[in-house]
Amino acid sequence: MQQFAPLPAGGGEFSSEESSGEAAPLPPWPLLADSLHLTVDRVRRSNNRDFWLSNLGPTLWLDCFPTFKGSSLLGIGGTRAVYTSPTSEGKVWKVALKANPSHHGIEQTIGQRLPGLCATQTRMVGTGQLTIRDFKTLEIEVLEVERLTLLPDQPSNLQVLHMFMVLTALVGAGIWVRDLNRKNWGVRPPNPHGPDQGPAEIVALDCGGWAFQDAPLGFPQRVRIASWWGWIEATTPEVAAWARGVVRTDHASPRRLAIAFRQRLLEMGGRRFLGLWSVKGSSSLVPR
Secondary structure, X not given: OOOOOOOOOOOOOOOOOOOOOOOOOOOOOOOOOOOOEEEEEEOOOOOOXXXXXXXXXXXXXXXXXXXXXXXXXEEEOOOEEEEEOOOOOOEEEEEEEOOOOOOOOOHHHHHHHOOOOEOOOOEEXXXXXXXXXXXXXXXEEEEEEEOOEEOOOOOXXXXXXXXXXXXXXXXXXXXXXXXXXXXXXXXXXXXXXXXXOOOOEEEEOOOOXXXXXXXXXXXXXXXXXXXXXXXXXXXXXXXXXXXXXXXXXXXXXXXXXXXXXXXXXXXXXXXXXXXXXXXXXXXXXXXX
């Protein structure tokens, strides 16, 4: 069974209650290592004809299991393509070229250890081959992740504050964050079997370029998440302007940021949302 590195001990202001202890990682997807053969038609998406992501068609087929339906393309990022899972409507497959270090980065670990902050149910499907018809065959590795609905293009003020709290908790957990935009946030519906039908959770969807850091971290520099800042400033300018001042003043202290965001949520009627978070003392905010 694969072993995963624990979260760094230095990022101790926040932690996920669900991920505490020695929870075992999810088992590998039940495929033989040499049986993952995928096929996709070629569709030229840009003038960069030699780049594999610019040639991916809309449907992916799992050759070794022809009874599975084809997977639909959901999106293409810098190094990965995202397709629906051929085996589960509630999952997606992230396809990347096989590399060392992996283009999936810490996403498998972080999804298993911090389910309240990131998309979870992560497991490595395996390594194998992807054939793009009339183009080439590539060595790839596939990660399976929870599928979530994207945040609306026009988020509410409370949803923006929720995102600020997620980013603050990630910083407190010792995680270096980068490259977030409006398409990197998902909405996890409330647990239908839970005792309280609370608000939906907002979590980060794409953690491939992130890293663990032992040194204390401040709130992500604007240049690292510039697209996200531009989005919230355009859609919720009042909250964004207020948060910009808070971050400018207390960017080096996740504790003070958490207190400020929590107080703002209470002022805006977000007490019910705070049921998703456990407040310890007067300074620590922990995602449940």
